[in-house]
Amino acid sequence: MDKDIKVTLKVWRQKGPKAKGQFETYPMEIHQSVSFLEMLDILNERLVKEGKEPIVFDHDCREGICGMCSLYVNGHPHGPATGATTCQLYMRRFQDGETITIEPWRSAGFPVIRDLMVDRSAYDKIMQAGGFVSVNTGGVPDANAIPIPKKDADLAMDAAACIGCGACAAACKNGSAMLFVSAKVSQLALLPQGRVEAARRAKAMVAKMDELGFGNCTNTRACEMECPKNISVSNIARLNREFLKAKLKD
Amino acid sequence: MWLLNSSIGRKLVMSISGLFLILFLLFHLCMNIVAVFSGEAYNMVCEFLGTNWYALVGTLVLAAGVLVHFVYAWILTMQNRKARGNDRYAATARPKGVEWASQNMFVLGLIVILGLILHLSHFWANMMLAELAGVHGEIAPTDGAKFINFYFQGNIVNTILYVIWFVALWFHLTHGFWSAIQTLGWNNNIWLGRWECISKWVATIICGLFVVITIIFYVNGVGA
Numbered sequence: 001m002d003k004d005i006k007v008t009l010k011v012w013r014q015k016g017p018k019a020k021g022q023f024e025t026y027p028m029e030i031h032q033s034v035s036f037l038e039m040l041d042i043l044n045e046r047l048v049k050e051g052k053e054p055i056v057f058d059h060d061c062r063e064g065i066c067g068m069c070s071l072y073v074n075g076h077p078h079g080p081a082t083g084a085t086t087c088q089l090y091m092r093r094f095q096d097g098e099t100i101t102i103e104p105w106r107s108a109g110f111p112v113i114r115d116l117m118v119d120r121s122a123y124d125k126i127m128q129a130g131g132f133v134s135v136n137t138g139g140v141p142d143a144n145a146i147p148i149p150k151k152d153a154d155l156a157m158d159a160a161a162c163i164g165c166g167a168c169a170a171a172c173k174n175g176s177a178m179l180f181v182s183a184k185v186s187q188l189a190l191l192p193q194g195r196v197e198a199a200r201r202a203k204a205m206v207a208k209m210d211e212l213g214f215g216n217c218t219n220t221r222a223c224e225m226e227c228p229k230n231i232s233v234s235n236i237a238r239l240n241r242e243f244l245k246a247k248l249k250d
Numbered sequence: 251m252w253l254l255n256s257s258i259g260r261k262l263v264m265s266i267s268g269l270f271l272i273l274f275l276l277f278h279l280c281m282n283i284v285a286v287f288s289g290e291a292y293n294m295v296c297e298f299l300g301t302n303w304y305a306l307v308g309t310l311v312l313a314a315g316v317l318v319h320f321v322y323a324w325i326l327t328m329q330n331r332k333a334r335g336n337d338r339y340a341a342t343a344r345p346k347g348v349e350w351a352s353q354n355m356f357v358l359g360l361i362v363i364l365g366l367i368l369h370l371s372h373f374w375a376n377m378m379l380a381e382l383a384g385v386h387g388e389i390a391p392t393d394g395a396k397f398i399n400f401y402f403q404g405n406i407v408n409t410i411l412y413v414i415w416f417v418a419l420w421f422h423l424t425h426g427f428w429s430a431i432q433t434l435g436w437n438n439n440i441w442l443g444r445w446e447c448i449s450k451w452v453a454t455i456i457c458g459l460f461v462v463i464t465i466i467f468y469v470n471g472v473g474a
Contacts, residue, residue: 010340023340075343101341108335155439171345173353175333176257206258215333216257216326219429220352225345233432234439241435243258 002032005096009043011055012103014112017119021112023101032092036079037062037069039091056115062087064228067165071116072103077167077226085165085228105170109177109214122212123164123180130204131184135196152190159187161229168223168231174215179223181205182239183231189242199246206243258433260322265430267319272427274312275456282463289395289472296394301381309378320363327356351421352429358422365415372401372408395472402467409468416457416464423453 006029014021030039037059044054060068069086073079079089094100102116110118148156162183169177185202188194194201217236224233253259285292299305344353351358376397380386389396401408428449431437437445 012340021337072339072341075339075341076345103339103341106335106337106339108333112337173334174330175335176330178257206256210255210257213333214257215330216261218261218326218330218352218355219425219432220348222345222348222353225347232439232442234437234442237432237435237437237442240258240261240433243256244262244435247252247256247259 002092003096004029004031005091005094005098007091007094007097008099010099010101011116013055013115014104016114017111030091032090032094034091035062035087036071036073036089036091037087056113056117058117059087064088065163067163067228070105070110070118070120070166070170072105072170074101077105077170078165078228082225083228083230085163088228105166107166107169107172107175107214109169109175109212110166118166120164120166122214123166123177125212126177126181126205126208127164127184129208130197130201131188133188133194133197135193137193146192148191156187156190159183159190159231159235162187162227162231163229165228167226167228169214171222171226172215172217173220173222174218175213176217176223177209177212177214178217178236178239179227179231179233181209182233182235185239185242186235189238198242199249202239202242203246206239260326261433263318264322264326265433267315267322268426268430270315271312271319272423272452272456274315279456279459282460285395285398285472286463286466287473289398289474292395292398292472293393296377297392300392301378305378309374316366320359323356323359349425351425355422355425358418361418362415362422365412365418368411368415373397398467399471402464403469403471405468409464412464413461416460419460420453420457423456424450427452 006027009026009028010023011026012021013024026043028039028043030042034042037057040055040057047054058068058070060066062069064085064087067085069078071078071086073086073089078084078086080093081089104110104112104116105118105120109122110120113119160183162180164180164184166177166180168179169175185198185205188201189198219233219236221233224231251259253263281292281295284295299308344350373394376386376389377391377394381391389400402412426449428437428445431445431449432442
């Protein structure tokens with residue numbers, strides 16, 4: 001049964017990208033049925049009433065689709081719940097009297113803009129480098145006109161579940177974006193329309209990822225374990241295959 | 251050059267050099283097994299290798315393999331530290347399903363290198379190097395069996411140091427083997443768990459036998 005609990009929030013506050021940040025502590029009394037982001041909204045209302053600066057954090061859809069709510073809660077990207085984004089996290093996950101540490105993503109690829117908000121445009125740049133189909137595929141065909149094996153369709157769909165939130169790079173001790181890139185390469189390489197440009201795409205997206213300063217994957221699987229969409233590291237093996245095949249053909 | 255400039259290229263070099271070193275470990279293990287049963291047979295192998303051109307070429311290739319693996323590990327680690335950024339998380343938690351070894355490969359590798367230096371000072375320096383230099387002590391450079399008895403029989407310090415070395419190697423291989431396969435792209439949803447299991451078996455067979463043989467040398471010395 002949900003009840004009111006008292007928690008202590010340790011929140012990272014940073015005025016700007018170059019400013020020095022520090023933790024600030026806020027005591028909260030909150031009902032366990034409240035979502036984590038609603039709890040931050042309530043805290044912000046309180047801060048505004050007290051004439052203080054509200055905490056800046058990213059959020060949008062609040063239903064686990066957009067991947068905007070990038071918070072590192074108690075040592076986990078998106079908090080302690082598995083297979084869920086921060087907006088799907090509820091206060092019933094926490095105990096009465098608990099201290100909750102909230103930090104922004106820590107990765108050179110995601111510089112802090114302010115407080116808990118980071119700049120994740122690096123992922124957009126990787127997508128712009130090749131995460132699309134540019135061949136002319138004509139008008140919309142009948143759904144059954146191009147037979148695709150169920151296995152491939154399922155794998156492509158699983159990879160396409162990636163919302164590009166950045167939790168993979170945030171969780172990785174190497175700051176690697178390989179899970180994200182592999183999911184985007186896989187979802188297209190597995191389907192006939194995307195297969196045509198698979199080699200060029202793998203090379204371009206990996207080159208952009210390296211250029212933007214993301215780290216090297218060492219297969220710790222932390223990305224997979226913390227991914228709110230449960231993207232598998234088997235996609236990384238597929239990306240490696242696609243990339244190596246493309247390079248050996250050059 | 252994509253093997254130097256690309257993150258996947260660098261990982262490919264790490265995986266191939268790592269698999270090559272695992273193959274060498276298997277070869278070395280076979281030699282050690284021979285020594286358990288017969289010191290004389292072991293010395294025949296030592297004599298066969300000796301300072302012949304093929305043994306020298308093999309040693310150089312092996313040294314190059316170790317060097318490449320270590321240098322690339324260093325480069326990757328430095329790049330990864332930079333990619334992590336200057337600010338570190340205040341609260342950290344190892345997610346369920348993440349192996350401890352996978353997050354400590356560099357430190358484990360350093361322990362393996364230290365063990366390797368100790369091992370080379372015990373055997374390679376007294377055998378191949380001494381033979382090449384033409385300078386040696388009381389034990390002949392080709393008498394590997396005598397060196398084993400000298401360094402292990404009744405010597406608890408060396409035995410413990412070698413066991414620590416093999417334990418570090420075990421952790422390193424449990425992650426290193428399947429990670430190398432994953433980097434080569436030979437993995438999928440079905441084989442992911444299988445490769446991880448095979449990796450543990452490979453590490454346990456290699457390092458377990460090395461440990462058992464070291465203890466046998468401590469208790470009995472080489473085989474009669």
